[in-house]
Each structure stands twice: as C-alpha cells, then as structure tokens.
Amino acid sequence: MSGSTGSTTGTGTRTGSGAKTDGRVERGNQTRRLVLGRTMDIASIEGLEGLSLGRIATELELSKSGVFALFGSKEELQLATIRAAAAVFAEQVVTPLKDVPPGASRVRALCRNWLTYSSDRVFSGGCFFYAVSAEFDARTGPVHDAVARARLDWTAYMERSLSEARAVGDFAEDLDVEQIAFEVIALMEAANAQSVLLGDTRAYGRAEQGVTARLRSAATARGRAALTDPA
Amino acid sequence: MSGSTGSTTGTGTRTGSGAKTDGRVERGNQTRRLVLGRTMDIASIEGLEGLSLGRIATELELSKSGVFALFGSKEELQLATIRAAAAVFAEQVVTPLKDVPPGASRVRALCRNWLTYSSDRVFSGGCFFYAVSAEFDARTGPVHDAVARARLDWTAYMERSLSEARAVGDFAEDLDVEQIAFEVIALMEAANAQSVLLGDTRAYGRAEQGVTARLRSAATARGRAALTDPA
DNA sequence: GAGATGTCCGCACGGTCGTGCGTTCAGTAC
DNA sequence: GTACTGAACGCACGACCGTGCGGACATCTC
Numbered sequence: 163m164s165g166s167t168g169s170t171t172g173t174g175t176r177t178g179s180g181a182k183t184d185g186r187v188e189r190g191n192q193t194r195r196l197v198l199g200r201t202m203d204i205a206s207i208e209g210l211e212g213l214s215l216g217r218i219a220t221e222l223e224l225s226k227s228g229v230f231a232l233f234g235s236k237e238e239l240q241l242a243t244i245r246a247a248a249a250v251f252a253e254q255v256v257t258p259l260k261d262v263p264p265g266a267s268r269v270r271a272l273c274r275n276w277l278t279y280s281s282d283r284v285f286s287g288g289c290f291f292y293a294v295s296a297e298f299d300a301r302t303g304p305v306h307d308a309v310a311r312a313r314l315d316w317t318a319y320m321e322r323s324l325s326e327a328r329a330v331g332d333f334a335e336d337l338d339v340e341q342i343a344f345e346v347i348a349l350m351e352a353a354n355a356q357s358v359l360l361g362d363t364r365a366y367g368r369a370e371q372g373v374t375a376r377l378r379s380a381a382t383a384r385g386r387a388a389l390t391d392p393a
Numbered sequence: 394m395s396g397s398t399g400s401t402t403g404t405g406t407r408t409g410s411g412a413k414t415d416g417r418v419e420r421g422n423q424t425r426r427l428v429l430g431r432t433m434d435i436a437s438i439e440g441l442e443g444l445s446l447g448r449i450a451t452e453l454e455l456s457k458s459g460v461f462a463l464f465g466s467k468e469e470l471q472l473a474t475i476r477a478a479a480a481v482f483a484e485q486v487v488t489p490l491k492d493v494p495p496g497a498s499r500v501r502a503l504c505r506n507w508l509t510y511s512s513d514r515v516f517s518g519g520c521f522f523y524a525v526s527a528e529f530d531a532r533t534g535p536v537h538d539a540v541a542r543a544r545l546d547w548t549a550y551m552e553r554s555l556s557e558a559r560a561v562g563d564f565a566e567d568l569d570v571e572q573i574a575f576e577v578i579a580l581m582e583a584a585n586a587q588s589v590l591l592g593d594t595r596a597y598g599r600a601e602q603g604v605t606a607r608l609r610s611a612a613t614a615r616g617r618a619a620l621t622d623p624a
Numbered sequence: 625g626a627g628a629t630g631t632c633c634g635c636a637c638g639g640t641c642g643t644g645c646g647t648t649c650a651g652t653a654c
Numbered sequence: 655g656t657a658c659t660g661a662a663c664g665c666a667c668g669a670c671c672g673t674g675c676g677g678a679c680a681t682c683t684c
C-alpha cells in the first residue's frame with residue numbers, strides 16, 4: 163500500500179516533468195516543484211537532514227501528510243531534492259555554454275559561471291553540493307551515492323572541457339588534466355566555503371586569480387591569447 | 394538553575410585538565426573526556442547536529458541525564474566538542490613544529506602535517522572542521538561563531554608561517570601571503586573532501602603536488618633550496 | 625448524470641529528541 | 655562515626671519526528 167503510493171509518485175518524478183496526459187492540470191507536479199524549490203534552499207543552509215516534513219508543510223501551508231504522500235518517504239524527498247538541485251546547477255553553470263566552442267576561454271567561462279552561481283546565492287546557503295557533500299561524505303546509502311555521483315559528473319565535465327581545450331591546442335599536450343581540474347575546483351569551492359562561513363567575498367577574487375594563474379601557466383601561446391580575450 | 398549548572402560544568406572545562414584540588418579523583422572530567430572523544434568522531438561523520446544525548450549515552454553505557462548534566466545543554470556539548478577538536482588539531486598539526494625554525498620547509502611541513510592529519514583519519518570522518526564548517530556555515534549563533542573562529546585562527550596561523558618564511562628570505566618580498574594561504578588551504582581541504590566522499594586517496598597526492606608547486610613558484614633561491622631538502 | 629483518478633488533508637501511531645526533576649552512591653572532611 | 659559534595663542515574667515531560675490510514679474534493683472519462 164505504502165509501497166504502491168511511494169512507487170507511483172516516485173515514478174512520476176523519474177519520468178520527468180512532461181505532462182502525464184496532454185493538457186492535464188498537474189496540480190501534483192506543481193506542488194512538487196513548490197516543495198522542491200523550498201527544500202533546495204533549506205538543504206543548502208541546514209543540510210538534507212535538516213529537511214523536516216512538518217516544517218516544510220507549515221512553511222508552505224500544506225499538510226504534512228500531503229507532502230509525505232508526494233514523495234513516499236523522507237529519503238525519496240532528499241533524492242528528489244538532489245536531482246532538482248543538479249538540474250538548477252546545470253542550468254546555471256553548464257547550459258549557458260552549450261554553444262561555446264571548446265578551448266581555454268570556454269574553461270574560464272565555466273569557472274566564472276561557477277563562481278557567479280556561488281556568489282549570486284542561487285541557493286541561499288551557497289553551493290548546494292558543497293553543503294550536502296560535506297554532510298553525507300562519510301555516510302553510506304543512496305543519498306551518499308547520489309551526492310557522490312553528482313560530484314563525479316561535475317569533475318568529469320570539467321576534465322572533459324579541459325581535454326577538449328587541450329585537443330584544440332590551447333593547452334600543452336602533456337597537460338595533466340586531472341591535476342588542473344582538481345586544483346581549479348578546489349579553489350572555487352574554497353571561495354564558496356570562505357564566503358559563506360565568514361561572509362568574506364574577497365575569496366571569490368582570490369579564487370578567480372588562482373584559477374586564471376593555473377590556466378595561464380598551463381596554456382600554450384594560442385591558449386594564452388584566448389585567455390587574454392576581451393571576455 | 395539550568396544556567397548555573399551549565400556554567401559550572403562549562404567553567405570546569407575551560408580551566409583545562411588540571412586537577413581541581415590536588416590528588417582528586419575527578420571522575421567527572423574522566424567521563425567528560427570519554428564523551429568528547431566519542432562526540433568528536435560522531436560529529437566528523439554526521440555533524441554536530443547528529444549528536445544526540447540518548448545515542449551517546451547508549452553507546453558509552455551512560456545515562457542520558459548523566460551526559461546532559463555534564464554539559465548543561467546540547468549546545469554546550471557542541472561547543473565543548475569544538476574546543477576538544479581544536480585541541481586535537483593543534484596537537485596533531487601545529488605542536489609538532491613548535492621547535493622548527495621559520496622558513497619554507499616549515500610551511501611545507503605544516504601542510505604535510507595537515508594532509509597526514511586528514512588521511513590518517515584522526516577523526517573518523519576526515520577533518521573535523523571541514524565537516525562542521527559546511528554544516529554551520531550558513532547558520533547563526535554561538536556554534537557558527539566558534540567554528541568560524543577556529544577557521545580564522547587556522548588561516549591566520551598559516552599566513553603567519555608564510556610571513557615568517559618570507560621574513561627569513563625564503564619567499565619573495567612581494568609575496569601575497571593571503572593569496573597563497575588561500576590556495577594552499579583550498580588544495581588540502583579539497584583532498585580531504587574528495588578522499589572522504591569518494592574514497593579516492595589519490596587526491597592527497599594531487600594536493601601535495603599542488604602545494605609544492607605553489608610554494609616552489611613563490612620561493613626565492615634560498616627557499617627553493619630549503620624545499621629541496623631531504624625532509 | 626455515475627464513476628474513476630489523483631491531490632491533498634485530518635488525525636493518530638510509535639518513537640526519539642532535549643530537558644529537568646529527585647535520588648542514589650562513592651569519596652572527602654570533620 | 656556524621657555531614658557534605660559532586661557524579662551519575664531513573665524516570666517523566668512536552669515537542670517534534672516520519673509514517674500511514676481513511677476521507678474530502680476537485681477534475682476528467684464515459
């Protein structure tokens with residue numbers, strides 16, 4: 163019974179945001195989005211364990227059981243929140259570059275998008291994935307796995323962008339892509355952390371400075387030219 | 394009432410581990426240490442909010458009210474846990490270098506101590522302060538302030554070590570100490586994060602490589618010599 | 625119209641949480 | 655010996671937690 167309820171709503175999510183039938187009102191999906199919009203912000207501030215069905219229901223003037231029925235379990239709510247946050251992240255950081263050709267300047271744009279995504283507080287508590295990574299890093303279970311997967315995807319995307327830039331001749335052929343990806347991501351996350359914890363926005367400048375130096379020192383003459391471009 | 398109890402036990406801690414009178418048995422302080430040893434580990438894995446008096450009491454075969462009475466409130470337990478973790482951190486990372494003269498190699502040793510402190514899992518969930526920083530970064534209150542203070546202290550210590558190394562001629566006079574401190578700490582924390590979340594210990598190698606490159610590129614000839622030393 | 629479907633609510637459950645009471649008990653002082 | 659102190663306990667409280675059942679109420683299908 164509870165299983166059927168849970169799997170129904172769960173499947174509804176997994177199939178995406180498309181209408182179930184054409185033209186349906188979809189009040190459910192609307193409430194879902196309302197809830198997820200709130201849970202993403204809460205989780206970025208207080209963590210995924212800080213989500214409480216009662217609190218969400220009160221804040222959104224819904225009933226606790228209504229929220230519960232939408233997701234089937236608290237864990238499924240957490241997983242849905244992660245998926246929703248991944249979509250927002252992609253939309254903010256990755257999608258704007260979908261038509262930008264590979265190269266050093268594209269990598270730099272990717273980093274700038276990330277820093278803007280963090281400093282603009284797309285999520286109230288700073289980068290969503292920084293918050294929940296630290297929260298679930300040492301635990302086990304589906305939520306940890308989902309967080310780890312998201313991070314792997316992001317790292318892989320950064321590495322791919324660097325590889326492509328190397329392939330078009332913007333970086334030296336012997337560039338250690340994984341190393342520079344590690345360093346660049348480290349700098350950006352540190353800026354997020356310092357900014358959120360201490361309210362010190364200078365950290366974003368330090369990160370940008372560090373990222374630029376890393377990219378520049380790895381670039382070929384062609385790459386350096388691209389990095390000096392107006393953008 | 395509860396206030397007086399809390400402040401009493403709180404003061405007991407702040408005065409340190411010394412005996413209250415000479416030769417006293419101090420069962421209380423012993424239990425305190427037992428509890429804090431456990432809470433530091435729990436908090437590094439599940440966060441300071443993951444601490445629960447009942448759970449701690451069960452695990453250590455104490456009564457919940459006994460644990461509660463020792464600290465006076467949950468928040469005071471969290472603060473005591475932070476103080477205890479700071480002491481452990483200092484003992485592991487900073488104290489071993491108290492007789493090492495300032496210089497580039499001392500800075501490198503400081504970084505190595507940190508990476509060892511993280512990779513040896515002095516706390517089960519990796520660096521304690523990484524975990525609780527992310528947990529409380531976007532909140533307000535005494536716990537946030539204590540975490541922020543600890544981080545400021547650590548950053549300041551790193552910057553001082555770099556300044557001293559610059560003063561003895563190991564780094565260029567125009568070195569931006571705050572910038573390199575930011576970058577070095579970013580690399581180390583990223584290694585901690587990646588290692589704990591993904592179980593990928595290669596991250597420590599990447600961090601060490603990055604740190605060495607940063608220090609080397611900032612060093613004078615004298616500093617480079619120090620960095621090439623056997624140690 | 626009647627019926628089916630899905631959304632959301634009211635309400636209750638068992639459990640755990642932090643807190644606080646009074647009490648027991650070991651160790652010290654007199 | 656008695657008196658005192660502090661540590662730890664047993665127990666209970668109100669609040670909140672996630673979960674689940676059954677029903678109300680729209681909306682769509684026939």
